[in-house]
Amino acid sequence: MSTGSDFPNLVSGSNQQNKVLVADDDPMMGEFLGAILEQIADVTVVSSGEAALKALETDAYDVVLLDVEMPGMGGLEACKAIKSSPDTSHISVIIVTARIGDKMEVDALDLGATDFIVKPFVAKIVLARVRNHLIMQAQARQLRLLSMSDGLTGIANRRCFDQTLENECSRAARTNTPLSLLLIDVDRFKQYNDHYGHSQGDECLKKIAKALTLSARRAGDLVARVGGEEFAFIFPNTDKDSLIAIAQSVSMHVSELALSHIDGIDGKVTISIGGTTLDGTNQPISGSAIYMKADELLYKAKEAGRNCAVIE
Numbered sequence: 530m531s532t533g534s535d536f537p538n539l540v541s542g543s544n545q546q547n548k549v550l551v552a553d554d555d556p557m558m559g560e561f562l563g564a565i566l567e568q569i570a571d572v573t574v575v576s577s578g579e580a581a582l583k584a585l586e587t588d589a590y591d592v593v594l595l596d597v598e599m600p601g602m603g604g605l606e607a608c609k610a611i612k613s614s615p616d617t618s619h620i621s622v623i624i625v626t627a628r629i630g631d632k633m634e635v636d637a638l639d640l641g642a643t644d645f646i647v648k649p650f651v652a653k654i655v656l657a658r659v660r661n662h663l664i665m666q667a668q669a670r671q672l673r674l675l676s677m678s679d680g681l682t683g684i685a686n687r688r689c690f691d692q693t694l695e696n697e698c699s700r701a702a703r704t705n706t707p708l709s710l711l712l713i714d715v716d717r718f719k720q721y722n723d724h725y726g727h728s729q730g731d732e733c734l735k736k737i738a739k740a741l742t743l744s745a746r747r748a749g750d751l752v753a754r755v756g757g758e759e760f761a762f763i764f765p766n767t768d769k770d771s772l773i774a775i776a777q778s779v780s781m782h783v784s785e786l787a788l789s790h791i792d793g794i795d796g797k798v799t800i801s802i803g804g805t806t807l808d809g810t811n812q813p814i815s816g817s818a819i820y821m822k823a824d825e826l827l828y829k830a831k832e833a834g835r836n837c838a839v840i841e
């Protein structure tokens with residue numbers, strides 16, 4: 530099941546392998562730190578500040594250890610770069626230095642470093658320090674996951690959806706690729722709740738959320754619960770023809786649930802769908818603008834008698 534670019538990583542966050550990056554120009558020191566930390570993490574060792582920043586572009590790390598004195602970019606400068614980029618600012622940075630003093634300590638903390646290791650060091654202490662930072666990183670990951678997921682259905686929530694949609698709109702404009710969006714609303718859901726009660730209403734929403742995830746095809750596809758009985762799907766790099774086929778599959782998966790609804794269409798729970806595509810040649814558009822467009826089309830589907838899709 531794929532539910533979105535950032536989402537699966539966050540979901541599997543708790544059992545994800547811890548990753549530590551070590552930058553030290555002294556090969557013996559790098560090797561020594563690497564050997565110590567391999568007991569608790571997957572370790573990469575590089576020999577310069579520049580190489581550390583390059584490694585961070587391609588891989589996600591939890592903790593970075595930076596030697597202060599390196600030719601070229603030193604540890605403090607690299608720390609500053611890591612902490613000033615939104616992609617890496619959450620990473621714990623530990624400064625490794627032989628010259629600890631008040632000024633160095635204040636400078637490093639001002640730059641966002643989280644801890645120090647003073648050379649020469651005791652292996653057990655390095656291990657304990659880094660382990661503590663890894664635990665804090667895992668907790669932070671867990672909180673990020675909770676803040677992005679819907680408590681009832683377990684799929685992405687509105688916040689995650691809004692952020693992802695903005696990112697995907699920028700990416701679509703940057704890469705001239707199409708971007709598609711579906712809004713899905715459960716028909717006559719108020720009547721469902723009134724008749725069957727809210728707890729069965731919740732069960733109904735959980736089943737629908739699960740059925741919707743069956744239509745996610747690629748890692749970048751994201752399905753979210755964006756309102757009470759409203760769901761939304763983001764499909765990067767997907768054109769209108771593909772979107773029409775996906776909307777059919779979404780309807781099919783929901784009708785296969787065959788959920789009874791005494792006030793529903795033909796006695797069943799049904800959905801209405803509004804969908805739209807940015808064709809990749811459009812001017813850059815905001816997430817809220819494409820959302821409003823899809824919402825208008827969803828309204829048209831409701832007006833047309835529900836249990837149908839309007840894709841434009």
Ligand SMILES: [Mg+2]
Binds near residue numbers: 598
């Ligand atoms: Mg050095």
